[in-house]
Amino acid sequence: MPVIFEYVPKDTGIHRLNPIVKILMLVVLFTMLSIYWDLRFLLLLTFLSTLLYVLSKTPAKWMLLSIPFCIIKFFEASLLGIMQSNPELFKTLPTDVASTIIARFGPFTLTYGGLLWTLAVILKIVNTMMLTFMFIHTTSLNDLIRALSTLKIPPKIIYVFIITLRFVPDMWRELKMLINAQRLKGWNIKVRNPIKLLKMTRMIVGAFIRKVILHVEILSIALQIRGFSLNATRYPWKIKLTSADKILMVLMVLVLVVATYLYFTLDLGKI
Amino acid sequence: MSDNLIELSNVTVFYPNTEEPALRNIDLTIRDGEFVAIIGPLNSGKSTLIRTISGIIPHIIQGRVYGTVKVCGMDIREHHVSELIECIGVVLDDPKKQIINLTVEDDIAFGPLNLGLSLDEVIKRTRYAINVMKLKGLEKRHPKELSDGQQQRVVLAGVLALRPRIIALDEPIALLDPVGKYETLSILKELNRKYGITVIVTESGNDLDKILEAASRVIVMNSGRIILDGTPEQIIRSGVLERVGLDLPDSLKLLLKYVNDYKVLSSTTQNINNLIKYLLKQNAINKIVKEVSKCFVKKHPRSNKEVLIANNIWYEYPNGVKALKGISLRLYEGEIMGIIGPNGSGKTTLALVLTGILKPTNKDAVIKMLDKNILELDDHVRIKLINYVFQNPDNQLLSNKVSEELVLAYKLLDMTIDPLSKEYLDQVVKKFGLEKYLDQNIGLLSRDIKLFTAIASIITLKPRVIIIDEPTNGLDPQSTSKLMNIVLDLKSNGHSIVIISHNMDLILKYCDRVIVVNDGKIVMEGDPFTVFLRRNELLKIGIRPPKIIELLYELIEKRIIDRNVFYSGSLEGVM
Numbered sequence: 001m002p003v004i005f006e007y008v009p010k011d012t013g014i015h016r017l018n019p020i021v022k023i024l025m026l027v028v029l030f031t032m033l034s035i036y037w038d039l040r041f042l043l044l045l046t047f048l049s050t051l052l053y054v055l056s057k058t059p060a061k062w063m064l065l066s067i068p069f070c071i072i073k074f075f076e077a078s079l080l081g082i083m084q085s086n087p088e089l090f091k092t093l094p095t096d097v098a099s100t101i102i103a104r105f106g107p108f109t110l111t112y113g114g115l116l117w118t119l120a121v122i123l124k125i126v127n128t129m130m131l132t133f134m135f136i137h138t139t140s141l142n143d144l145i146r147a148l149s150t151l152k153i154p155p156k157i158i159y160v161f162i163i164t165l166r167f168v169p170d171m172w173r174e175l176k177m178l179i180n181a182q183r184l185k186g187w188n189i190k191v192r193n194p195i196k197l198l199k200m201t202r203m204i205v206g207a208f209i210r211k212v213i214l215h216v217e218i219l220s221i222a223l224q225i226r227g228f229s230l231n232a233t234r235y236p237w238k239i240k241l242t243s244a245d246k247i248l249m250v251l252m253v254l255v256l257v258v259a260t261y262l263y264f265t266l267d268l269g270k271i
Numbered sequence: 272m273s274d275n276l277i278e279l280s281n282v283t284v285f286y287p288n289t290e291e292p293a294l295r296n297i298d299l300t301i302r303d304g305e306f307v308a309i310i311g312p313l314n315s316g317k318s319t320l321i322r323t324i325s326g327i328i329p330h331i332i333q334g335r336v337y338g339t340v341k342v343c344g345m346d347i348r349e350h351h352v353s354e355l356i357e358c359i360g361v362v363l364d365d366p367k368k369q370i371i372n373l374t375v376e377d378d379i380a381f382g383p384l385n386l387g388l389s390l391d392e393v394i395k396r397t398r399y400a401i402n403v404m405k406l407k408g409l410e411k412r413h414p415k416e417l418s419d420g421q422q423q424r425v426v427l428a429g430v431l432a433l434r435p436r437i438i439a440l441d442e443p444i445a446l447l448d449p450v451g452k453y454e455t456l457s458i459l460k461e462l463n464r465k466y467g468i469t470v471i472v473t474e475s476g477n478d479l480d481k482i483l484e485a486a487s488r489v490i491v492m493n494s495g496r497i498i499l500d501g502t503p504e505q506i507i508r509s510g511v512l513e514r515v516g517l518d519l520p521d522s523l524k525l526l527l528k529y530v531n532d533y534k535v536l537s538s539t540t541q542n543i544n545n546l547i548k549y550l551l552k553q554n555a556i557n558k559i560v561k562e563v564s565k566c567f568v569k570k571h572p573r574s575n576k577e578v579l580i581a582n583n584i585w586y587e588y589p590n591g592v593k594a595l596k597g598i599s600l601r602l603y604e605g606e607i608m609g610i611i612g613p614n615g616s617g618k619t620t621l622a623l624v625l626t627g628i629l630k631p632t633n634k635d636a637v638i639k640m641l642d643k644n645i646l647e648l649d650d651h652v653r654i655k656l657i658n659y660v661f662q663n664p665d666n667q668l669l670s671n672k673v674s675e676e677l678v679l680a681y682k683l684l685d686m687t688i689d690p691l692s693k694e695y696l697d698q699v700v701k702k703f704g705l706e707k708y709l710d711q712n713i714g715l716l717s718r719d720i721k722l723f724t725a726i727a728s729i730i731t732l733k734p735r736v737i738i739i740d741e742p743t744n745g746l747d748p749q750s751t752s753k754l755m756n757i758v759l760d761l762k763s764n765g766h767s768i769v770i771i772s773h774n775m776d777l778i779l780k781y782c783d784r785v786i787v788v789n790d791g792k793i794v795m796e797g798d799p800f801t802v803f804l805r806r807n808e809l810l811k812i813g814i815r816p817p818k819i820i821e822l823l824y825e826l827i828e829k830r831i832i833d834r835n836v837f838y839s840g841s842l843e844g845v846m
Contacts, residue, residue, distance in 0.1 A: 007373045007374075140372065141381075142372055162371070181667045183654075185680040187683050203669045203670075207665075211665060221363065222368060222371060223371065225361045225363075226356070226433075227381075229385070
């Protein structure tokens, strides 16, 4: 059964796209995500990311992983008041509106500017995860290696990609098995005593690290005995793009140019 | 160019930070077209030899290699692994970990892609490997959805697509189910005989009979040295196997007593009639029946005290796969029960449900142990009643040292180690022969010691029922025998043991009862001998009984002997 972070071959439009187009699409969308802070633009991007996610038939439950990140970010950004007090962040929002207090929680205050900033950060996290998962779900490892090689990415960086993509699902499986095996010895994560909980977690982490080291070692051997070499890039193929690939590439470049131009000249997308 | 594909001259190999060599003064020549089996007990140097001739040592694993190692005329020290892959392809001992990609065809194409071949050539080679390995129709499948035997074939196809002259495989059938073993060896024989590829396989012993049947030459290793090199028959008759702690299955040894010509015996998979004719000529059938009846037919009544009752167990995974479909079973006090079945039949899921790791997905399921409802018990109570040893001991081991691991369960359950417990722990350590390993780093131990530590750490909880999943995987016969003696000892102390295994000889020899699981259901149950005699039904679901049973089945089918002769104690009806 495929687990999180695994490519699944399916017949969707996104699966059929050339991996280079998908990489370009990610670069454009990530660039826009990183420069835009205006919620209206971010919601538009979220709509686009969701559309891609749904069209690629990436499992919806993978996005559950974004929840803890969003919660942490919410507390860090809104309640603890980090960042929103920095006036440099607010380019278009009047300072008095940005500093309007919405609620107080003991020593913490939630301001209107802080809330907007927090929501923007959360949308950025959700979008980044959605696009990354969509890419992983729709791009086979061979396609990714070919695309990165064509883009003249050094083999050492490609190697990191392979190890990560191949490794995370395997380790996920191993971790589940390790936890099950340890429950049979009395290991219990549900203890209420925090010190005991820490000790329990430390034990699993130690055993898991041993597995990780062994796994990386075997994976490294497996790659090299199948001809993958860190010293050579030997993918001589030319990029074969379909009409859809070409249209999308041109569209993406146009979007990037326009979005960047509007951002720098008209402050569009700034908060 | 000479016929010699591999030439080793006075080769000694050291792993990093070790003073003891893993290989000592090896002189070896392997010619084009040979099928070589390298056999020996655990840590005898077999895997190191494979790693050395493929260049993994010294290029990926930083060992020191002395002497000369030439493969296809290339000195392995001067050529990196990636330059040797078109000469020698390697399949590691756990093929699943060698699968890089997420579809079968992508994985097979991975090697040719790395060679920088044209797209047409990559496709051509991929298709060729898919055809030879009989993987047609599985191209788009996720390798992890395939059976172990099929995954092994995917790995072999990936290596074959590189078009090597030699394929070296480290313990290629150790983790496979009986049909997977048979399929893999058939493919290897075909690669060797039809396509002329030189095949080298290593084997630690539990599948020795199957490997010897396929090989044309056998090299026996012990303590890093080659101690004998000959044909399978020469090796079997030399007595060297016993000397190095290897052994053939009891059922095969029994046949060897009456069959002088090993070729007759080794060809039985294809043509059992030759063996029957031979035995009839030798007038040996009645003697064999008598011995089988004495050794393998269980006549002792088991205890009637039920320790575990499971009724109507269903389990469905979150992806909708129904792994168990209404399983009901009983386990009796002091009984060794075997669970067999093809890969993916639900054996391990059943064990996880019985031990409470997974909960049945139907509400009316019942799992009772000594009148206690297992499904309602907390982990810390349940694990003292029924426990489970995983197939891979690495999953079971949390501590850094063996001594820490053995008392881990006590610590986790906040139990005090009183003098009585200390005495019991000492007994367990002695029973498993772990005295000299107590202060050693678990990560550096061999598989057998890791497995013994894993089982010992579970036994410290004194569970009434212990389920052991594939206990003999990766063990040599000596370790297997030691382990099974411990199991027998536990049985005599009233423990009930469940063994999940693909090792049919082990099931035949040690189990009082066996249940056959297929597609989430129990399809057969009984004493192993009687169940194995239902050979054709078993073959249909991917189970291959031991060779002696295959012979007896044919003898019964041909009406040379009567089935009842095994149970009556009389030899009437035997020709």
